[in-house]
Amino acid sequence: MTTLTARVSRLGKPRKATYWVLAVFVLGSLFPFYWSFLVASRDNGMLTERVPPLLPGGNFFANAARVFDTVPFWKALANSVIVSGTVTLTTVLFSSLAGFAFAKLRFRGRNALFVFIVVTLAVPTQLGIIPLFIAMSKLGWAGGLQAVIVPNLVTAFGVFWMRQYTVDAVPYELIEAARVDGCSMIRIFWNVCLPAVRPAAAILAMFTFMMSWNDFLWPLVVLDVGNPTVQVALEKLQSGYYVDYSLVLAGTTLATIPILIVFLLLGRQIVAGIMQGAVKG
Amino acid sequence: MTTTVTREGTPAGVRRPAPRPGLRDRLSRWDVKASPYLYVAPFFIVFGIVGLFPLLYTAYVSLFHWDAGDDNPDFIGLDNFKELFADAQFWHSLENTVSIFLLSSVPQLIIAVLLAALLSTRLRGATGWRVGILLPYAASLVALGIIFANLFGPKYGLVNGLLQTIGLSPVDWQANRFASHVAIAIMVNWRWTGYNALIVLAAMQAIPKELHEAALIDGAGTVRRFRHVTLPLLKPTLIFVTITSTIGGLQIFTEPKLFDAMPGSNNGGSTHQFQTVTLYLYQTAFENFDLGYASAIAWVLFLIIVVIAGVNYLLTGRLARTPRRKG
Numbered sequence: 001m002t003t004l005t006a007r008v009s010r011l012g013k014p015r016k017a018t019y020w021v022l023a024v025f026v027l028g029s030l031f032p033f034y035w036s037f038l039v040a041s042r043d044n045g046m047l048t049e050r051v052p053p054l055l056p057g058g059n060f061f062a063n064a065a066r067v068f069d070t071v072p073f074w075k076a077l078a079n080s081v082i083v084s085g086t087v088t089l090t091t092v093l094f095s096s097l098a099g100f101a102f103a104k105l106r107f108r109g110r111n112a113l114f115v116f117i118v119v120t121l122a123v124p125t126q127l128g129i130i131p132l133f134i135a136m137s138k139l140g141w142a143g144g145l146q147a148v149i150v151p152n153l154v155t156a157f158g159v160f161w162m163r164q165y166t167v168d169a170v171p172y173e174l175i176e177a178a179r180v181d182g183c184s185m186i187r188i189f190w191n192v193c194l195p196a197v198r199p200a201a202a203i204l205a206m207f208t209f210m211m212s213w214n215d216f217l218w219p220l221v222v223l224d225v226g227n228p229t230v231q232v233a234l235e236k237l238q239s240g241y242y243v244d245y246s247l248v249l250a251g252t253t254l255a256t257i258p259i260l261i262v263f264l265l266l267g268r269q270i271v272a273g274i275m276q277g278a279v280k281g
Numbered sequence: 282m283t284t285t286v287t288r289e290g291t292p293a294g295v296r297r298p299a300p301r302p303g304l305r306d307r308l309s310r311w312d313v314k315a316s317p318y319l320y321v322a323p324f325f326i327v328f329g330i331v332g333l334f335p336l337l338y339t340a341y342v343s344l345f346h347w348d349a350g351d352d353n354p355d356f357i358g359l360d361n362f363k364e365l366f367a368d369a370q371f372w373h374s375l376e377n378t379v380s381i382f383l384l385s386s387v388p389q390l391i392i393a394v395l396l397a398a399l400l401s402t403r404l405r406g407a408t409g410w411r412v413g414i415l416l417p418y419a420a421s422l423v424a425l426g427i428i429f430a431n432l433f434g435p436k437y438g439l440v441n442g443l444l445q446t447i448g449l450s451p452v453d454w455q456a457n458r459f460a461s462h463v464a465i466a467i468m469v470n471w472r473w474t475g476y477n478a479l480i481v482l483a484a485m486q487a488i489p490k491e492l493h494e495a496a497l498i499d500g501a502g503t504v505r506r507f508r509h510v511t512l513p514l515l516k517p518t519l520i521f522v523t524i525t526s527t528i529g530g531l532q533i534f535t536e537p538k539l540f541d542a543m544p545g546s547n548n549g550g551s552t553h554q555f556q557t558v559t560l561y562l563y564q565t566a567f568e569n570f571d572l573g574y575a576s577a578i579a580w581v582l583f584l585i586i587v588v589i590a591g592v593n594y595l596l597t598g599r600l601a602r603t604p605r606r607k608g
Contacts, residue, residue: 008494014402022399026413029475033420035439036428090323097320107317113325120328122524124586126532126559127579128335130566131342135334151331154323184309185316214421216535217559221567231423235538238427239545245431252424263419267412274415274476275483 040250063250076233084212087152091208092201094154099162100193120156129221136222143224158204165200203273213259230255339576347573361577373553374561382530384466393477401485414475426539429468455542458554468536477522484518523593531586534559558582
């Protein structure tokens, strides 16, 4: 028999089973990564064994070297870094600028334009790949990295996100004070607004980088086989009549390691960012 | 509070408008007027190029018999749409898409809500658990598609190995239509369940503790509190999560493309058993180079997404409202 107050004070206390269930989920989350590394560090013979080995073998570096021989993987890595880096920089900059304008500056049509941005969040841009491809071909951009970069310079999500944060983070008094001191708008943005919204900008940067790094459909459509991003190169590794899984999964492991490291280092902030976005959205 | 702005160089009379507007003044007024528009312009320019223009231009292209590289496409009116509605492969791919979408989003959302309920307890190492649950979100879809195609391989796949070890017969995950949908749905769920769980968790934590205490004092157990307190207050979040997963789910492309036993193919299996609409669109446009027909597919898919997102919105609203009335 427990008293009511005891029950109230125990409210929200986890049972042991909770930890077990969560542990199963985390192991499940990890497993495909581990499996891919397992195959990548052995040879294809492993896959025919009835009971697969549980520990990595010693062939990872040999398989990884074959990845670099089979597809232009260095080039793909460099391309992905250039694309994701540029897209992240411009998205954060343009989104912060627009967010600042929507949150703190008064101008005609402000509300209507912002509502428009929110509505465009629901437009699936994937479906526009055909005319976009035609346009890129006419511009002579097809095959070049600019064809992947330009469509992603800034996103509706980015603008929305930065606006929501800027509303609370930047006090009007600071802006007024800077105005009185004779600051131009762009200096107010740079010296007053940007330092205040840095946490939100950092989260946006992480999201954008991850999305851009993992983007597949559009780069596959618009880039050439000889000038791929990492994701396109991975797909090319797998194409063919015979799939060499040790080779292919060495490729996936190589492509996943950088983003996994970023994720594990910044995991706490990414989680906080997702949860914050959910409440505000 | 420090600003790096200095007063040096500011004219003494700046607080009161100078009698004759100098160049500096006019510049500053122009700055105030034009800056907001300049700052929001990049989005509208980019959206115009990659969002609005494609949507409208897709409608235009869909009225032509338009082969890739053709400089003088023939205008054929709505013939592409007529052909599309009679196209068995299109309906087949739409069925596949809806089937995969339901098999993924329904269990995904249910598990995400339950997972969020577990995560919302006062866990030790809470952040660690959250990061662990979110891990799949960092994976690339391509890597994921390849890894799962391997795990679900018909002969040497780990999943079939396990099934045989516990005495069940192996499943041909790629050849069997329903099984292939299940496998692809598992892939989708693996990536997104944790992400959705965190979004739901955020909403759960915003529920005031007093409400749970009051319900407990009224004698409500865990399950009843979950149904009558937690769920109704999660309504806006559930709508949000359902709609985003609908928009994503109906456009599913990467997973079925990489699941093929013939890698690089866009068929979605030998009899198109797991070809989705977006995969069919891609095949039509960039393998068969029939841009007009592909544009018709894109527009029909767009309308379907809008309609289903709308239905979702109404349905989620109703489902989440009922328990509150009773409570």
